[in-house]
Amino acid sequence: MHSNLLIFIWRRKLSFLLLASGLVLLALWTWAILIDTTKTTLPTLAQSQLQQQQQQSAPSSETSYQHVHIIQKLIAQANRVLRAERQKDNADRSPPSPAQRLLGNVRFVRPTQAKKAPLPLAESFLFEQERLKILEQQQRQRNAGMEELNANAEDDRMLSSAERQTQYEHELQRMGVPAVAGIGPDGPRAPTERLVHLDLKGAPPKLSFLKQLLPVLRALGATGLLIEYEDMFPYSGALQPLAAHNAYKESELKDFLESAWVEHGLSIMPLVQTFGHLEYTLKLQEFEQLRELPESPQSICPSRPQSMALLEQMLTQVIELHMRPSANATPSTPELPIKFTHLHIGCDEVQRMGECSLCRQRLRSEIFLTHVISLAHFVRRRWPQLSVVIWDDQLRAMTLSELQNSQIGSYVEPMVWVYANDIYHFIQPQLWDTYAKVFASAWTASAYKGAFGESLLVPPLQQHLENNIRWLAVIAKEGGRFAKGLRGLALTGWQRYDHFAVLCELLPVGMPSLMTSLSTVSKGYFSTNPRDNDLLRVLRCVFQPDSRRSGHPWLELHPNAHHSQLFAVCSYPGHLVFKYAFRLYDKLSEVSVYLQQARDHSAWLSDYNVRHNFSSPLRVHELTVRTPQLIEELRGMARESQQLLWEVYDEHTVAEFVEQHIYPSINALHRQLASGQMLLQRRTWPQRPLPISLELRQDMGLITLEQQQQQHPH
Incomplete structure (x- = not known):
């Protein structure tokens, strides 16, 4: 129990x-x-x-x-x-x-x-x-967190402006973004006007693509477009020969202009060259007699009466199209509903001025000033609401008295352009002072592409960004000299250096450079905070910045770098063309190194071996074994370019792009392959020394021992 x-x-x-x-x-x-x-x-x-x-x-x-x-x-x-x-x-x-x-x-x-x-x-x-x-205890923990945030905020408030600028420049250095003294969150205001230049004299995009671009430009701070039509303008009547065969149609162009202002609030400033860079006009037989020099169609002779008549017709057609009623016009709004207040008449890089028989007796400065004032007077007399703008480079060598006596300041506003990083090297302080004494206001111009190489495939983004940031500092410093200040900044994007040049960087390939620079000048500084910078949102990037975890900034730009990895994960208009351009750039570099290695650095496929048909078959086979594969890869990239570029350009631009960038490399590979096959066909070779080639004797004047004995028998 x-x-x-x-x-x-x-x-x-x-x-x-x-x-x-x-x-x-x-x-x-x-x-x-x-x-x-x-x-x-x-x-x-x-x-x-x-x-x-x-x-x-x-x-x-x-x-x-x-x-x-x-x-x-x-x-x-x-x-x-x-x-x-x-x-x-x-x-x-x-x-x-x-x-x-x-x-x-x-x-x-x-x-x-x-x-x-x-x-x-x-x-x-x-x-x-x-x-x-x-x-x-829980409340104490919450209070501790708030106190820490408040302490950090208080520390930021207690920092001096110089200390904040130092921290900002340190972050720029980490990102590879150029730092310019005085430009930062506490710096000067952004320029009032920010124009994006569309150069249509090369690779003119389809207007449907440009329409897709408009909301992006507006979202990043653009206020207007500077449109250089050249031969893409739909000239008519006696000027019809000036228009290219693939020029824009008048109705489509009006629709685009109306969309720019009505839907996106972008003003329009047309650019019509009226002195230099008139190749597209003076190349034609109908206008050959108006050249300054018979052998060069670059600039027009201002002393011929027919020259002024031609230019006035050109300006009239361009201006009237921008004011002519559109298809959507109403009795209350009879004119094309766009903001059109300034007309740009070019006048830059006028080469060989004052050399014809009619101009030779006059000073170059007098010829230039008289011509510009005559054109501006014609515009202001017929369209008094328009202001006239010219490039400034032809004014830089003129004296203050020449400019003041001509009264050019009453007729035009200069657009001061420099694309290098050292702006004051080209526009020194005394020149700014001269301009301020002559002109009540002025414009400035930077570049986002087409300024660092006549035939580049990809623009150097970091260099263009620095150019724009340095312009912000110059505008802040020099704007106060002018009675009405500096009106704004135009970001130029050249597509050719002139009418006869090959293509520079395509517009879609230059988009990251344009957007980075545009967002910077619109804010007045480059924002290092990804949530304050509009790039990620506007470019529709899937990249999520988290510098605290990764240790890397959200955007990395370094000297000689064409782009940042950020732009490879974005979806802006033309992003597929941008990514394709980098793959093509890498492939062309690979082919170039391959050809150079075989031709210049190897000892069996050089020009000497080819001229004498004398080389080792085994070595030649090794040097050419990859050539057919590279040819096929480039052909595949040519076919891909047609598919991608077709969304932006017509067949003429696609063909020009392929012929300029891809076809030369394919031809070089074919020549190398043909040379190798010729060397491989030989089965026996002569004794050394090899005979001196006939070409070498003729071109270099080399003579043989027999010829020497004949010339000097004793």
């Missing part, structure tokens, strides 16, 4: 332990209540009891604190035991033991939920204080 009792007790040991713990807990509660009730009569509020306990002697407070601490530990232990037992009961699905029924209510997290009579005031106060301590 005793053994059975022991076994029963052993099996129910946990229940007995819980029962014993509960009894001890009840005894301690009773003891604590008796002590507290004998010491003082508690007020109705728990906060009053706390104040009275603080007024008692120190030993009594310490004793009470010890009691509270012990009770808290017992409560925690009892709750842990209860949770364990309940989990076991749920698993066994057995009815609760007497100890569990006894301790089932020992969960004093929220005393107000007790189903029985409320706890005595002392017990309520005890557990309420425990909850308040937890809430107080």
Whole structure:
């Protein structure tokens, strides 16, 4: 019987332990209540009891604190035991033991939920204080975080402007973005007008593509377009020969211009060359007699009356198209609804001026100023609401008295252009002072492509960005000289250096450079914060910047780098052409190195080997084994270019691009392959020394020993 009792007790040991713990807990509660009730009569509020306990002697407070601490530990232990037992009961699905029924209510997290009579005031106060301590600790943690943020913000506010600029320039250095003194978040304001130049004399994009580009330009801060039509303008009548066969149609061009202003708020400034860069006009037989020099169609002779008549007709057709009613015109708005306030008449890089028989008796400065003023007077007389703009380079060598005496400042506004990084090397402070004394206002011009190489495939983005940032500093410094300030900045993007040149960087390939520079000049500085910089949003980049984790900035630009990896994960208009251009660039570089290695650095496929048909067949085979593969790869890239470029350009531009960039490399590979096959066909070779080639004798004047003996017999 005793053994059975022991076994029963052993099996129910946990229940007995819980029962014993509960009894001890009840005894301690009773003891604590008796002590507290004998010491003082508690007020109705728990906060009053706390104040009275603080007024008692120190030993009594310490004793009470010890009691509270012990009770808290017992409560925690009892709750842990209860949770364990309940989990076991749920698993066994057995009815609760007497100890569990006894301790089932020992969960004093929220005393107000007790189903029985409320706890005595002392017990309520005890557990309420425990909850308040937890809430107080959580609040302290939140306050600590806010204090840290406030402290950082206060530190930023306490930094001087120079210290903030130093931090900003340090971040620019990490990103590879050029830093210019004084240009930053605390620097000068952005230029009022930001024009994007569209050069249509080479690779003219489809107007449908340019329409897709308009919202992007506007979102990045552009205020207008500077459109250089050249032979893409739909000239008519006697001027019809000036228009290219693939020139824009008048109705389509009007629709594009209307969309630019009505839908996107972009003003229009047409650019019509009227002195130099008139190759597209003077190359034609009909206008050959108007050249300054018969052998060069670059510039027109301003002394011939027919020259001014031709230029006035050209300007009239361009201006009237921009003012002529469109298909959507109404009686209340009879004119084309665009913002058209300035006309650019070019006049840059006038070569060989004043050399014909009619101009030779006059000074070059007089010829230029008279011609420009005559054109401006014609425009202002017929369209007084228009202001006339010219490039400034022909004015730089003129004296202040020449400019003032001509009164050119009353007729035109100069657009000062420099594409290099050292702007003051070309436009020195004294020249700015001269311009300010002659002109009430002026424009400036930077570049986003077409300025660092006549036939580049990809623009150097970092160099163009630095050019634009340095222009911001110059505008801020020199704008105050002019009575009406500097009107704004035009970001030029040349497509050819002139009418006879091959293509520069295509517009889609230059888009990252354009967008980076445009967003910078529109803000007045390059924003290093990706959430404050519009590039990621407008370019629709899937890249998520997190410099804290990766340690790398969200945009990395370095000298001699064409682009950042950021632009490879974006989806802006023309992004597929941009990515294709880099793959083509890498492939062309690979082919160039391959050909140079075989021709110039190897000893078996040089021009000498080919001229004498003398080489090692094994070596020649090794040097030409990859040539057919490279030819096929380039042909594949040519086919791909047709598919990608067709979205932006017509077939003429696609063919010109392939012929300029891909076809020469394919031809070079074919020539190398033909030379190798010729060398491989030979099976026997002559004794050395090899005979001197006839070409070498004739071209270099080399003579043989026999000829020397004949000339000098003794």
